[in-house]
Amino acid sequence: MNSKTLFYILKRILLAVFTVWVVITITFFVMHSVPGGPFVGEKATTPAVQAAMEAKYGLDKPLHEQYFTYLGDIITKFDFGPSLKQRGRMVIDIIFDGMKTSMALGLIAAAVSTVFGVTLGAIAALRRNKLIDRIIMVITTAFVSMPSFIMGSLLLALFAIQLKWLPANGSTAAGLVLPVITLALYPMAYITRLTRSSMLDVLGQDYIRTAKAKGVSGTRIIFGHALKNSLIPVLTYLGPMLAYIVTGSLVVEQIFAVPGIGRAFVSSITNRDYPMIMGTTIILAALIVIMNLVTDILYKVVDPRITLE
Amino acid sequence: MNPKKKKFSFHVDLDSFMPASDKDKEYMVQMRPSTTFFRDGVKRLYKNKIAFVSFIVIILITLASIILPMFWPYSYETQLGVTPGQPVDSSYNNLAPFQYGKTEQALIDSGETVFPHVFGTDAAGRDYFIRVIYGTRVSLAVGFFASVIVLLIGTLVGSISGYFGGKVDMIIMRFVDIIYSLPDMLMVILLATVLKLTLTPLIEGTFLEAIGSNIISLFIVFALLYWVSMARLIRGQILSLREQEYVLSARATGAKGKWIITKHLIPNCISVVIISAALQIPSAIFTESYLSFLGLGVNAPMPSLGSLASDALNGLTSYPYRLVIPALVISLIVLSLNLFGDGLRDAFDPKLNA
Numbered sequence: 001m002n003s004k005t006l007f008y009i010l011k012r013i014l015l016a017v018f019t020v021w022v023v024i025t026i027t028f029f030v031m032h033s034v035p036g037g038p039f040v041g042e043k044a045t046t047p048a049v050q051a052a053m054e055a056k057y058g059l060d061k062p063l064h065e066q067y068f069t070y071l072g073d074i075i076t077k078f079d080f081g082p083s084l085k086q087r088g089r090m091v092i093d094i095i096f097d098g099m100k101t102s103m104a105l106g107l108i109a110a111a112v113s114t115v116f117g118v119t120l121g122a123i124a125a126l127r128r129n130k131l132i133d134r135i136i137m138v139i140t141t142a143f144v145s146m147p148s149f150i151m152g153s154l155l156l157a158l159f160a161i162q163l164k165w166l167p168a169n170g171s172t173a174a175g176l177v178l179p180v181i182t183l184a185l186y187p188m189a190y191i192t193r194l195t196r197s198s199m200l201d202v203l204g205q206d207y208i209r210t211a212k213a214k215g216v217s218g219t220r221i222i223f224g225h226a227l228k229n230s231l232i233p234v235l236t237y238l239g240p241m242l243a244y245i246v247t248g249s250l251v252v253e254q255i256f257a258v259p260g261i262g263r264a265f266v267s268s269i270t271n272r273d274y275p276m277i278m279g280t281t282i283i284l285a286a287l288i289v290i291m292n293l294v295t296d297i298l299y300k301v302v303d304p305r306i307t308l309e
Numbered sequence: 310m311n312p313k314k315k316k317f318s319f320h321v322d323l324d325s326f327m328p329a330s331d332k333d334k335e336y337m338v339q340m341r342p343s344t345t346f347f348r349d350g351v352k353r354l355y356k357n358k359i360a361f362v363s364f365i366v367i368i369l370i371t372l373a374s375i376i377l378p379m380f381w382p383y384s385y386e387t388q389l390g391v392t393p394g395q396p397v398d399s400s401y402n403n404l405a406p407f408q409y410g411k412t413e414q415a416l417i418d419s420g421e422t423v424f425p426h427v428f429g430t431d432a433a434g435r436d437y438f439i440r441v442i443y444g445t446r447v448s449l450a451v452g453f454f455a456s457v458i459v460l461l462i463g464t465l466v467g468s469i470s471g472y473f474g475g476k477v478d479m480i481i482m483r484f485v486d487i488i489y490s491l492p493d494m495l496m497v498i499l500l501a502t503v504l505k506l507t508l509t510p511l512i513e514g515t516f517l518e519a520i521g522s523n524i525i526s527l528f529i530v531f532a533l534l535y536w537v538s539m540a541r542l543i544r545g546q547i548l549s550l551r552e553q554e555y556v557l558s559a560r561a562t563g564a565k566g567k568w569i570i571t572k573h574l575i576p577n578c579i580s581v582v583i584i585s586a587a588l589q590i591p592s593a594i595f596t597e598s599y600l601s602f603l604g605l606g607v608n609a610p611m612p613s614l615g616s617l618a619s620d621a622l623n624g625l626t627s628y629p630y631r632l633v634i635p636a637l638v639i640s641l642i643v644l645s646l647n648l649f650g651d652g653l654r655d656a657f658d659p660k661l662n663a
Contacts, residue, residue, distance in 0.1 A: 243492055
């Protein structure tokens with residue numbers, strides 16, 4: 001690794017840190033611009049009680065002071081404050097609780113979509129314009145055209161309610177099958193198309209012809225040369241895929257009642273649990289930013305042909 | 310025949326100076342008018358069967374969503390069981406397709422004809438067919454206007470950035486970089502949540518109230534966040550086009566700025582812009598349906614395809630068709646838009662049909 005690469009990585013890390021800071025700032029000020037405090041809607045509170053509540057959560061202080069306290073707590077203690085609606089619980093604890101399930105769901109979905117996507121894409125490319133290629137392309141086009149929550153609801157209606165093959169509730173291991181499929185279908189379709197086009201591109205390259213001319217066997221050409229090189233564009237999709245899975249899990253966890261971070265986030269929106277909305281947005285955003293950073297760096301490190309800007 | 314000509318003789322070949330015969334003149338006749346770039350593209354698009362069919366589907370769906378509500382006897386917000394001054398007639402709620410409520414059945418028995426409820430009614434006794442049609446209209450309109458907003462802002466910022474270059478370009482592009490690296494969906498949810506609360510009192514009583522705070526906040530979100538990729542695209546186009554050899558050669562042969570812009574830059578740039586704007590529509594429809602599911606989409610009683618599908622989840626066991634219908638319509642729209650967009654790109658992107 002030369003100094004240029006290191007400089008690039010450093011620059012990207014700084015941009016990522018800056019982005020997370022921008023997210024925290026936007027989230028803080030946007031949430032605090034809501035007219036009326038978080039306790040206005042509560043029933044049976046007198047102004048005195050409201051003032052006491054606001055003093056307890058530090059909402060009576062000037063806005064910039066609240067901002068620096070909030071930012072300072074996040075940096076030094078990784079503390080996002082207490083939840084307003086789940087009394088006595090800290091936001092970060094609720095998030096970590098949900099994170100275990102959500103991480104499992106997300107990682108399995110990511111693995112499933114990558115494995116199936118690459119396989120199907122490679123098959124489609126190697127059997128270009130044959131029947132199997134056409135079928136794969138039609139199915140993936142259909143999958144890309146359906147929002148995840150509709151896909152999830154249809155799967156729920158078909159496999160859990162009509163056929164009763166799988167449980168509708170996602171809190172057990174068997175119940176995670178449908179949420180995983182729902183989350184994995186769109187990225188899988190996308191990866192299939194990506195692999196197919198980049199594989200077709202690679203198969204037309206000179207070094208493939210050279211390998212053929214040297215008498216290298218078909219399997220070695222596919223696995224040793226073609227597949228390896230056509231996976232580079234797929235690598236760049238890892239970041240966006242994670243972003244998709246994170247936002248997709250918000251609705252998928254809601255549909256299948258998976259006790260994860262997505263469901264906690266959605267219910268915090270309906271409950272107007274401000275610290276919870278802020279904390280979840282920031283943590284999920286940071287996760288996406290970090291994943292994009294890793295993807296970008298990996299991309300540049302893996303493919304030596306790519307020049308660094 | 311002339312005598313045999315010596316190879317190196319300077320004698321003039323007199324044949325070359327004979328008046329042209331009619332046969333010779335035929336070469337100069339213009340067989341067909343020269344085609345323009347646009348017409349050429351349309352011809353290619355016409356030949357692409359998938360794109361053409363998708364285009365027809367989009368046109369049919371759009372026309373249906375505009376025309377059908379005009380003469381359909383039911384409206385999307387009328388609860389058929391509710392008549393002022395009388396108790397609510399619950400026989401109108403949750404009708405199966407082609408079934409009728411009590412009073413309607415009485416009319417039919419007395420020999421009158423009643424317009425059928427093609428898809429039945431929903432839980433509040435509203436004709437479901439017209440709600441699907443109206444929801445299609447709302448979803449299409451949201452997608453269309455969102456992509457127009459993106460197109461306008463993106464083109465403006467992108468062309469300023471590309472045209473001025475230098476420091477202006479650098480500042481704008483760093484700004485674009487930051488917005489680009491924000492996780493868009495999370496920001497959309499955050500902004501939609503907050504704008505919903507902020508906007509509702511602001512627009513009360515104005516004509517904007519009819520559109521609803523959620524749709525307006527969706528547009529604001531698109532205006533704030535989604536223009537960046539369009540701006541990048543247009544900046545890149547302008548930067549690369551400015552340096553092309555044919556622009557240089559046009560300049561060298563004395564072409565003025567106006568000619569270069571209208572004959573070279575715009576035709577080469579516009580197709581890419583329109584295609585990405587067309588592909589923006591399905592993404593906006595997706596975003597709207599996603600927000601509808603989270604309760605941040607269109608305001609009730611206005612339906613959108615997303616809100617219809619998410620409402621259907623409550624009665625999924627008994628009325629699965631209420632989910633399947635909007636799901637099919639939304640997939641059909643997004644699928645045809647995507648296929649048509651791909652077809653447009655194949656037909657109009659001059660770099661691809663080399």
